[in-house]
Amino acid sequence: MDSEILIEVEDLKKFFGENRVLNGVNLKIREGEIYIVLGRSGAGKSVLLKNIVGLMRPDAGRILYRGRDLAKAGDDEWKRVRRDFAVVFQHSALFDSLNVGENVAFGLRRMTKLGEEEIRKAVRESLALVGLSGIENLRVSQLSGGMRKRVAIARAIAVRPRVIFYDEPTTGLDPIMSANIEQLILRMNRKLGSTTFIITHDLKLAFSVGNTLSMLHDGKIILEAGVEEFRESTHPVVRKFVEGIPD
Numbered sequence: 001m002d003s004e005i006l007i008e009v010e011d012l013k014k015f016f017g018e019n020r021v022l023n024g025v026n027l028k029i030r031e032g033e034i035y036i037v038l039g040r041s042g043a044g045k046s047v048l049l050k051n052i053v054g055l056m057r058p059d060a061g062r063i064l065y066r067g068r069d070l071a072k073a074g075d076d077e078w079k080r081v082r083r084d085f086a087v088v089f090q091h092s093a094l095f096d097s098l099n100v101g102e103n104v105a106f107g108l109r110r111m112t113k114l115g116e117e118e119i120r121k122a123v124r125e126s127l128a129l130v131g132l133s134g135i136e137n138l139r140v141s142q143l144s145g146g147m148r149k150r151v152a153i154a155r156a157i158a159v160r161p162r163v164i165f166y167d168e169p170t171t172g173l174d175p176i177m178s179a180n181i182e183q184l185i186l187r188m189n190r191k192l193g194s195t196t197f198i199i200t201h202d203l204k205l206a207f208s209v210g211n212t213l214s215m216l217h218d219g220k221i222i223l224e225a226g227v228e229e230f231r232e233s234t235h236p237v238v239r240k241f242v243e244g245i246p247d
């Protein structure tokens with residue numbers, strides 16, 4: 001893909017005391033693509049995502065969005081950037097105190113000036129896109145894990161983000177629901193044209209939807225490749241991961 005580079009991470013470092021979680025991460029995400037970071041549990045995938053979306057501050061390195069260094073962005077610029085980003089968190093992170101409709105409306109209320117009628121319409125459309133029409137009045141506690149994930153995706157797409165970030169979108173779901181989520185991620189990427197960044201250890205997900213796959217290991221990206229090249233890589237760490245060889 002030769003589209004423009006939307007996000008560039010340069011030599012990103014994040015340490016927690018002696019724990020050098022990210023120790024010089026470099027990656028480039030192109031507009032419109034599905035970029036996947038794979039890595040073992042504890043490799044630092046969620047920390048990487050949190051740094052990119054501004055929920056954590058890097059110790060060193062740069063994160064460029066459309067060529068602009070985010071560390072240098074003032075409050076107003078950050079607000080605009082945050083409007084372009086939507087995050088589907090690892091554990092869905094829905095608000096238990098709000099019903100489904102209010103959860104999906106959350107970002108719209110915070111980040112847009114839409115009126116009630118328009119918000120209701122956007123909520124209805126977003127729920128329809130994830131195959132959950134008409135459940136606005138359900139409580140979060142009434143949803144299965146798969147439904148929660150889909151509501152979290154509806155909440156993310158409701159704001160029509162330029163970039164959607166997914167943290168482990170298929171973990172903990174049955175194989176059919178995982179396949180449904182894969183389809184949904186692909187559909188949202190194509191239909192909305194949103195650039196998609198996924199962190200996961202689910203190889204099936206990565207191989208079925210990814211354009212670029214990269215492997216986070218020992219604080220660094222040790223391979224960035226297309227699906228075939230990744231699958232066939234002879235790098236010992238990648239081979240072990242792809243084949244699921246025990247320690």
Ligand SMILES: Nc1ncnc2c1ncn2[C@@H]1O[C@H](COP(=O)(O)OP(=O)(O)OP(=O)(O)O)[C@@H](O)[C@H]1O
Nearest residue numbers: 016019021039040041042043044045046047048201
């Ligand atoms: N706020 C924090 N304070 C201290 N250490 C942290 C913090 N957040 C993460 N870590 C540490 O950073 C490392 C990477 O954590 P992270 O959650 O990014 O892993 P992960 O790759 O997302 O794992 P998983 O696949 O299990 O979700 C872990 O050793 C974790 O203990």
Ligand SMILES: [Mg+2]
Nearest residue numbers: 045046090167
């Ligand atoms: Mg994680």
